[in-house]
Amino acid sequence: MFRWLIDKLAPPPNQSPPQDATVAVTAAPSKPDYSGLLRRRAIYNRHWQIAAYALTLRELPHAKHSTHAYRDDEVLLCQVERLLANHDFKHTDIWVEMAWSNIAQLLLHDFSNLPVLRVIAHGNVNLSAADLIELLPQISQRNIILGATAKHWHQSHPTLGEQLKIVALSIQSPDFAVLSQQVAICRQIAPHAQLWINDVDSREAAEACFQLGADFVSGQVFTWPEAQQIHFPDSFIRLNQILQLVRQNADAKLIADELKSDPALSARLLRYVNSAALGLSHPISNLDQAIVVVGNQRLYRWLSLLLFSSKGEQELDETLLEAALNRARLMELAGQKQFNHVECELLFLTGLFSLLDFLLRVPRALLLKELNPPEQVIKTLLGDSTPFTPYFELALSSELAGPSIDQLAACQLSAGDFNRLQMEATLWTFSALAT
The missing domain is CATH 3.20.20.450 (EAL domain)
Structure with missing residues (x-):
């Protein structure tokens, strides 16, 4: 599932990644004609x-x-x-x-x-x-x-x-x-x-x-009155260490050395690189080469999605991933008229990371300190008022009775716009998780 999903999220192979390696979502080739009802x-x-x-x-x-x-x-x-x-x-x-x-x-x-x-x-x-x-x-x-x-x-x-x-x-x-x-x-x-x-x-x-x-x-079932623990699973810590190296654009050999400390993760990366999703003409068995081929941007996305399985085999993992992808995609779609491509990537990342604290049952501030995503993402998820805040509130309200007139106006959307985008986000998530 993750291999297909990463490929769906990824930009074309010849697209150079931005300096800030964040999750990016390519625009759908054509939008279905929904009336927004x-x-x-x-x-x-x-x-x-x-x-x-x-x-x-x-x-x-x-x-x-x-x-x-x-x-x-x-x-x-x-x-x-x-x-x-x-x-x-x-x-x-x-x-x-x-x-x-x-x-x-x-x-x-x-x-x-x-x-x-x-x-x-x-x-x-x-x-x-x-x-x-x-x-x-x-x-x-x-x-x-x-x-x-x-x-x-x-x-x-x-x-x-x-x-x-x-x-x-x-x-x-x-x-x-x-x-x-x-x-x-x-x-x-x-x-x-x-x-x-x-x-x-x-x-x-x-x-x-x-x-x-x-x-x-x-x-809105993914809320806790307070955090249940203040430590992270070992698998999360290992993933996050690699995630930070990728975000800092560290040398491929340094990232590969860190990956080698987790043989299972190394094997998953090699399987992904040699999958049909990338369509390489020759198989790759060297981690250094694999990292260069995938690129920092794709590797960052891949690791970010794996955070949802960092607790091991849990019943809740896939449900939370589905809910997070729904939030992320809705925010990204809703912001396309107001934000540029890089900012829409950050909107997606905000939605994606918004349920990790629930999954890991740790304080959100502590989680964000560990993950160290871009500042706009941190401020939005910690409750500061940012340009992303109306879109995050829109995503949250979509899980209850729906957004208010004021929330729609803050995102410059009509009720029909919201319903259409919500359905598009849901169908996109269905497609991602069904493969």
């Missing part, structure tokens, strides 16, 4: 893996008028159908959120290229019991799994919960007792359904949800 959020399972992405239509100016609800959900389903027709989602579950009153529209669309589509219905159930008896089996036959938000539908349709496979609950109170009561009600009204809890704002809150029986959570 879809918004997505990640759904995490008990193993801290991204189990799915939930898609919904961004709030439109007329969204509060019920007369437009049918048209809005039709637009949503057309957008999802179009997305699925152009991208392979066979290894990623897709959930769609739409109104109860419009679920019959599901029968008018083709989602056969997905193994299964999960639909979370919201709002009032204004369908009769007879309509539901006729409609639900037809939906099920199309490999569509139906769920619902935890509203008061069980009062008018007390048996509906028996047929639901998912119940979505938004946290209304940080009080553990209140949340426990809400979870108990969900289990009572939909005894066979999995529970998805939204709007989680910390890792502690997410763990509390799982302890109460939640199957999935969404929100």
